């Protein structure tokens with residue numbers, strides 16, 4: 001696949017994140033501070049040795065470093081005492097790769113799923129992971145995201161007497177989600193009442209033969225439900241390449257509830273046969289829970305499955321549509337009406353974007369016209385089925401899709417059914433705890449309030465400081481690299497020199513008044529999660545409109561990795577939360593954990609192909625590996641195998657990130673020589689201790705790390721004379737004729 005094609009797919013994927021975010025219009029606010037410090041920096045390098053001596057002096061002669069006693073430190077101290085000290089471990093310790101028992105940070109799957117899976121996997125994968133790896137792999141950002149979710153939980157559960165109504169509504173929503181007792185008591189009633197409001201349902205009572213187009217429009221407008229086709233908003237990448245950034249309504253195949261598979265030979269999709277039985281069973285269970293009489297429910301479920309299978313035929317994967325030029329097909333609403341007459345396109349789109357004026361001459365972009373045509377024909381066929389006498393199956397199709405949208409607000413019986421089905425599909429993912437599910441649901445609707453709350457508690461100045469100093473240290477490290485040729489050096493240097501690292505915050509702090517206005521129409525009830533959830537769905541319509549007519553600045557509060565936006569290298573606030581970072585921590589802690597992660601991310605992001613551009617990567621990777629082999633031999637566990645290029649690069653990245661973070665910390669100490677201690681540990685030793693707690697982080701490159709990263713402490717201590725004490729597992733470089741790396 002060519003690069004442009006990949007870009008098109010990425011663009012589409014991120015637009016498909018249902019209006020979730022846009023990176024547009026982010027101001028370049030922070031001046032590149034490193035420019036000012038460049039000279040200072042060079043001097044700094046010379047002074048480093050002096051500092052190292054100073055630290056040793058300080059830590060040996062003044063054992064009374066001021067301890068940090070802030071609440072955050074007390075918590076961190078308790079945590080630290082339960083983790084291993086890499087300095088006192090025998091070499092054996094380092095021979096395992098990161099085991100779960102050694103993880104400081106829990107590695108629960110912090111995905112943005114609803115905890116139930118009918119078909120949602122593709123819908124809400126984190127945008128961030130798309131940014132990082134082109135959407136080719138699953139989001140593996142586990143631990144950092146888990147840390148962030150925990151922190152948001154704490155924010156939501158803290159009552160600090162704030163009286164902004166938006167904040168109160170947000171916390172009220174979260175609490176109503178946690179109140180499972182009320183949800184259980186309400187049972188299916190709120191949903192059934194909603195159905196009545198929409199004109200009833202033939203399956204569980206009476207149906208008033210509501211108009212198909214009207215119901216469809218209502219579902220799209222008020223309930224963020226798109227049964228027959230999907231709608232989102234985004235640019236046309238072909239136009240964007242020419243600098244035109246107009247946004248369009250885009251129409252795609254829907255997310256069908258029935259699991260389907262693609263046959264690349266016949267180029268058709270169909271329902272997966274082996275999942276049909278459990279699918280039928282789960283649908284029947286839903287109807288049962290909604291009070292449908294057993295006698296008739298099988299007929300309804302049967303036609304639902306049959307209709308779904310017919311719609312599935314023209315489904316096709318993005319790659320196939322891309323190769324056939326079916327993506328971003330432009331046509332007017334009028335022309336679309338001619339192609340697919342079963343839908344009142346103008347009416348439905350007007351409902352979805354009410355009160356925006358839309359006309360039949362407006363352009364829309366289609367991503368699977370063959371599906372749309374097939375869908376229209378299918379609907380007409382079902383309308384005219386003599387044996388069905390009315391369009392009840394079409395209505396049932398819409399109601400079950402609505403149920404799916406509202407599933408997060410349904411009681412546990414629905415939840416269990418969905419889980420059962422998901423397990424039948426072979427999905428073994430563990431169920432997320434309720435609070436996590438509630439934090440994620442809250443974020444879906446109140447992300448602007450959460451961003452506001454997070455930015456209030458984030459120590460922005462300190463976070464900026466650590467970003468800047470790690471970046472400076474990274475740049476000086478680049479000069480040590482030996483390049484394969486001047487061109488690649490030049491290219492990388494240009495990229496690095498023009499990058500402006502900064503904290504990703506809102507352009508202007510959103511005022512509470514503005515947020516209050518945004519949620520003014522919402523009335524959050526503490527014991528009625530269903531009603532709160534329905535209101536949240538209608539907020540999505542506002543978001544849709546905003547995306548189409550403005551270019552809203554939208555920060556993904558759940559992202560935990562930096563990304564490049566134009567020249568800005570943006571670090572999300574979610575990277576700077578405890579226990580990785582806190583403004584009251586000893587700086588050694590912050591540099592050892594958050595600083596190391598910042599350095600590692602910068603290396604991955606700015607030097608993705610470094611192993612092919614620099615010989616140093618190979619040399620350092622092999623050197624560290626030789627150290628490792630020596631140690632493992634000493635421990636009687638040989639087993640030499642050559643490192644792959646990816647492994648060499650990852651070893652280099654982590655080793656370099658550790659050096660970069662350490663150097664940044666030392667520079668920082670030069671400016672402000674005193675630091676506090678934690679659990680009686682301070683300075684460099686605390687830095688390493690902090691590092692050894694996060695280095696097992698499961699990131700997308702985790703698999704390429706051939707050994708326990710804490711081992712790098714041993715390697716680094718063999719080189720510089722900067723370790724306060726010699727680790728128990730130390731490497732005598734001279735005796736073993738090992739070189740320092």
Ligand SMILES: *[C@@H]1O[C@H](CO)[C@@H](O)[C@H](O)[C@H]1NC(C)=O
Pocket residue numbers: 163164165512
């Ligand atoms: C919050 O309460 C304080 C006093 O208790 C009051 O001065 C302030 O106006 C209130 N703010 C809002 C947004 O209601």
Ligand SMILES: *[C@@H]1O[C@H](CO)[C@@H](O)[C@H](O)[C@H]1NC(C)=O
Pocket residue numbers: 196197198199200206208
């Ligand atoms: C169906 O229509 C009748 C007469 O218009 C009305 O009284 C009844 O409430 C409607 N039922 C539903 C479920 O909307």
Ligand SMILES: *[C@@H]1O[C@H](CO)[C@@H](O)[C@H](O)[C@H]1NC(C)=O
Pocket residue numbers: 212213341342343344345379383
């Ligand atoms: C929806 O509206 C369109 C346009 O008015 C009409 O052609 C179509 O038959 C309607 N669909 C149904 C299922 O009633």
Ligand SMILES: *[C@@H]1O[C@H](CO)[C@@H](O)[C@H](O)[C@H]1NC(C)=O
Pocket residue numbers: 285413416417420
């Ligand atoms: C889940 O599946 C098991 C067996 O497959 C069944 O016994 C149980 O009743 C199901 N539970 C629900 C809630 O559907």
Ligand SMILES: *[C@@H]1O[C@H](CO)[C@@H](O)[C@H](O)[C@H]1NC(C)=O
Pocket residue numbers: 066674675676
């Ligand atoms: C470090 O020293 C400065 C001034 O010398 C003082 O203001 C600051 O509080 C000290 N910080 C710590 C952590 O001891």
